[in-house]
Amino acid sequence: MxxxxxxxxxxxxxxxxxxxxxxxxxxxxxxxxxxxxxxxxxxxxxxxxxxxxxxxxxxxxxxxxxxxxxxxxxxxxxxxxxxxxxxxxxxxxxxxxxxxxxxxxxxxxxxxxxxxxxGDLLGAYALSEAEAGSDPGAMRARATRVADGYRLDGSKAWVTHGGEADFYTLFARTSKDRARGISCFLVPGDAPGLAAQAPERKMGLTGSTTATVDLDAVALDADRVIGAEGDGLSIALQALDSGRLGIAAVAVGVAQAALDHAVAYARERRTFGKAIIDHQGLGFLLADMAAATACARGVMLDAARRRDRGLPFSQQASIAKLVATDTAMKVTTDAVQVLGGYGYTKEFPVERLMREAKVMQIFEGTNQIQRLVIARHLARGAGR
Incomplete structure (x- = not known):
C-alpha cells in the first residue's frame, strides 16, 4: 500500500x-x-x-x-x-x-x-431483486399498511451479509407509483418471517456472504420507516452514490495489492541474467499498471472531495466506480501475467485478487449502468 x-x-x-x-x-x-x-x-x-x-x-x-x-x-x-x-x-x-x-x-x-x-450491529443493504437489479423502480417486494404498522412480503436478492446482518436497510413498494411508490425501512435481522436462503456460490469474495432474503408477513412498527413514505427511491440512489465511492476505494486497494505483488515478484525473478523488471517489455507493463492505479485513486479522491465540500458528486461517483473497478480488473489480470504460471496458482494471491476484482464491475450498479448515469449527466449539461 x-x-x-x-x-x-x-x-x-x-x-x-x-x-x-x-x-x-x-x-x-x-x-x-x-x-x-x-x-x-x-x-x-x-x-x-x-x-x-x-x-x-x-x-x-x-x-x-x-x-x-x-x-x-x-x-x-x-x-x-x-x-x-x-x-x-x-x-x-x-x-x-x-x-x-x-x-x-x-x-x-x-x-x-x-x-x-x-459496529455492535452489522448492517446490510437490501435494494436489488431477481427482476429488479439495475432497475430498482421495478421492484416487487411490498410493504402493506396494517393497523399497527406494516407487513413486508417478497424477496431481496444479492444481499451482502444476507443471513449474517443484525439489521437490513430494506426498500419495498408501498404503492404502484414507479417513482414515489418505494419506501425505506430499518428491519431487524431477527424479525419473524425474515429468512435468508443458502449463500450464493461465488467465484470470488467467498468470505463475504451474499444471499437472497425472503420476507413472509414480516411485521414492522410504523416507526421503522426511514424518511417519509414514498421517499425510498431518492434515499436509495443517494446512498448508492456514496456506496459507489466505497467500492471504488476497495477496487483501488485490490489494484494496488496486485501491483505490489507483481513488482515484488518481478524484482526477484531473474531471466537472461537480470531481474525481469529490468526487461523493458515487462517494466513498461508494470509502469502502466502503476499509472492506472494512481489515476483511479485520483479520480476516487476527487469525487470524495466534492462530496466533502457539499458539491454535487453523483456523476463523479459513477466515474470513480467505473474507472476504479475497470482498473482493478485490468491490473489484476496483468499481475497474473507477470507471475506467469505461478500467477495461475493459489500459491500466490494474484489469482484471488483477479477473481475478486470481477464482481466489482457488477455490484453497486454495473459499469454499463455507470456509463448510462454519466451520459445522462452530460446530456443535462452537468459535465463540468
Missing amino acids: PADRLLPDDESAAIVALARDFAAAELAPRAAAAEEAGAFPRELFRELGRLGILGMPYPEELGGGGQSYEVYLQALEELGGAWASVGVGVSVHVMSCYPLATWGSDEQRERWLGELLA
Whole structure:
C-alpha cells in the first residue's frame, strides 16, 4: 500500500495508518485461508467497530468519527487491499447506515444509530431483486399498511451479509407509483418471517456472504420507516452514490495489492541474467499498471472531495466506480501475467485478487449502468 499519502492533518494520517496496521496484522494473514473456507469474519467487523472505522464518515454528534470521505476512503483502500471481503463489508455497512443517519428522525437516530456506527450491529443493504437489479423502480417486494404498522412480503436478492446482518436497510413498494411508490425501512435481522436462503456460490469474495432474503408477513412498527413514505427511491440512489465511492476505494486497494505483488515478484525473478523488471517489455507493463492505479485513486479522491465540500458528486461517483473497478480488473489480470504460471496458482494471491476484482464491475450498479448515469449527466449539461 502507498505510504506517501497526502492527508489533510496528522489525525487523518494516524487514522489511515491505524487502518493500514490493522490490515497488515489482522486481515492479510487470514484472507487466503478464510476465502478458501468461505468463512465469514464476523468478529473482525466488531473489532473494526471498536477502532472507530465503521463510523468514520459520520458526524461525532451522531456517534461517528467525524472524518471526511477523503480520509475514510483511504482507510477503506487499505482494508480492501488486504482482504477485499472485509473492505466490501465495511463499505456496505457504512452505506446501510446512511439512510438512518441522513433521513431518520432525531428519535430514530437516538434509538438505533449509535449501535450501528459502533459496529455492535452489522448492517446490510437490501435494494436489488431477481427482476429488479439495475432497475430498482421495478421492484416487487411490498410493504402493506396494517393497523399497527406494516407487513413486508417478497424477496431481496444479492444481499451482502444476507443471513449474517443484525439489521437490513430494506426498500419495498408501498404503492404502484414507479417513482414515489418505494419506501425505506430499518428491519431487524431477527424479525419473524425474515429468512435468508443458502449463500450464493461465488467465484470470488467467498468470505463475504451474499444471499437472497425472503420476507413472509414480516411485521414492522410504523416507526421503522426511514424518511417519509414514498421517499425510498431518492434515499436509495443517494446512498448508492456514496456506496459507489466505497467500492471504488476497495477496487483501488485490490489494484494496488496486485501491483505490489507483481513488482515484488518481478524484482526477484531473474531471466537472461537480470531481474525481469529490468526487461523493458515487462517494466513498461508494470509502469502502466502503476499509472492506472494512481489515476483511479485520483479520480476516487476527487469525487470524495466534492462530496466533502457539499458539491454535487453523483456523476463523479459513477466515474470513480467505473474507472476504479475497470482498473482493478485490468491490473489484476496483468499481475497474473507477470507471475506467469505461478500467477495461475493459489500459491500466490494474484489469482484471488483477479477473481475478486470481477464482481466489482457488477455490484453497486454495473459499469454499463455507470456509463448510462454519466451520459445522462452530460446530456443535462452537468459535465463540468
